[in-house]
Amino acid sequence: MIAESPVRVDVPAMAPVPGSERKGLTKKELAADHPTWCPGCGDFSVLALYFKLIEKRKLTHEQFVSIAGIGCSSRFPYFVQAHGVHFIHGRALPFASGISLSRPDLHVFAFGGDGDAYSIGGNHFSHTARKNVKLTYVVMDNWVYGLTKKQTSPTSPLGFKSKTDPWGAVDYPINPMKQAIAAGATFVARTTSTNPNHVLAMMEAAMDHDGFSFIECLSECVEFYEGAFDAANPRKGGMFKEIPKDHDATDETAAYQLAGTDFPGYFGIFYNINKPTKNAKEAEINRGMMEKVKGLKDWQILQKTFDRLK
Ligand SMILES: Cc1ncc(C[n+]2csc(CCOP(=O)(O)OP(=O)(O)O)c2C)c(N)n1
Ligand code: SF4
Ligand SMILES: [Mg+2]
Numbered sequence: 001m002i003a004e005s006p007v008r009v010d011v012p013a014m015a016p017v018p019g020s021e022r023k024g025l026t027k028k029e030l031a032a033d034h035p036t037w038c039p040g041c042g043d044f045s046v047l048a049l050y051f052k053l054i055e056k057r058k059l060t061h062e063q064f065v066s067i068a069g070i071g072c073s074s075r076f077p078y079f080v081q082a083h084g085v086h087f088i089h090g091r092a093l094p095f096a097s098g099i100s101l102s103r104p105d106l107h108v109f110a111f112g113g114d115g116d117a118y119s120i121g122g123n124h125f126s127h128t129a130r131k132n133v134k135l136t137y138v139v140m141d142n143w144v145y146g147l148t149k150k151q152t153s154p155t156s157p158l159g160f161k162s163k164t165d166p167w168g169a170v171d172y173p174i175n176p177m178k179q180a181i182a183a184g185a186t187f188v189a190r191t192t193s194t195n196p197n198h199v200l201a202m203m204e205a206a207m208d209h210d211g212f213s214f215i216e217c218l219s220e221c222v223e224f225y226e227g228a229f230d231a232a233n234p235r236k237g238g239m240f241k242e243i244p245k246d247h248d249a250t251d252e253t254a255a256y257q258l259a260g261t262d263f264p265g266y267f268g269i270f271y272n273i274n275k276p277t278k279n280a281k282e283a284e285i286n287r288g289m290m291e292k293v294k295g296l297k298d299w300q301i302l303q304k305t306f307d308r309l310k
Helices: 043-056 073-079 092-102 114-120 122-131 176-183 196-208 252-259 278-292 298-309
Strands: 064-068 084-086 107-113 135-141 187-192 212-218 266-272
Touching (some): 092 135, 107 114, 114 122, 114 176, 176 212, 176 252
C-alpha cells in the first residue's frame, strides 16, 4: 500500500491524469464481507456511516485508509472494501501516524474500542494527541471488552460485573473526553451510534480538521453490556443532549467542564483548535534537508551520511 521513500517531503493532492477522472466510491462498492458482529451491535451503525461519509465526500481508493487495532470494533477494516490494516492490539495509532506522516495526502482514519484505545493503547492515545498527528480516531466505546467476552474495560462503570470483576468493578473509570483534552488533542467530539446524523456530522467535521481529531462514539455491545447507553437514547426513554449553542469550542476549560457532566452528558464538538501539526513540522524539516542534498542520488546521500559518521 505504501511503498515510498521515508525521506519524502510533501505529497501534493494527487491530480487525476486528464481523461481518467474517477467517480468516488459508493456504499455498495465499499461494503466488503458480511460483518461478523452480533446482530444489533452498535458498530454496524458506525460502519454504515463511514460508508456514507466516503460516498458523500466522493473519495476514491487511493485517497483514504482505515486502520484498527484488535477487538470487535477493530475488525472494522475487514468490512471496508478499500485499503486498510487490522493491526496489533492497542497499536492502531502508531501505525496510522506512520501512514499519515509519510502520506499526508491521504485521509487516515483509525478505529478501535475502549480497551484498545484507553487500556493497552492508552499511551499511544496520549502521545498521538500531543503530537497532533493529522488523522481521525473514532473510538467505539461499549464500556466492556467485547471480543474476549466481557472483561472490565477502562470505561466500565463502578460496580459493573464482568469476568474480571465478578463482584463488580472497583476501579474508577476514565473520562475519555477529559483525557483527550488534557493530552493535547486539537479536535474532541462525542457522539452515539444510535444517532446516525450526528455520527456522520462528527466524522465530517473530524476529517476536515487539520490535526488529531478524536471522536468518542458510544456503541452498545448487545451481547455483554446490553442497555449500557439507554439513558442517552431517546428511543429507550433517555436523553440526547447536544452541547449548548453558546459553548466556545476553543475554550479548553469550558470543554473540560462539559466533559465532566454526569452520564449521559453532552454530545457534539467539545474542543476544536488549530495548532501546527507534526505533519507540517516534519515536512518543513524534510524540505530543508532535501534542499541540502538537492541533485544527489540516494546512494550519494547515504555515502555523505557514512562519511560524516567516520
Ligand atoms: C497484546 C494483546 N493482549 C490482549 C489481547 C486480547 N484482547 C483482544 S481484544 C481485547 C479487548 C478488546 O476490547 P475493546 O478494545 O474494548 O474492543 P471491543 O471488542 O469491545 O470492541 C483483548 C484484551 C490481544 N489480542 N493482544
Ligand atoms: S460481542 Fe459485543 S461488541 Fe462484539 S460484536 Fe457482539 S455485540 Fe458487538
Ligand atoms: Mg469495548
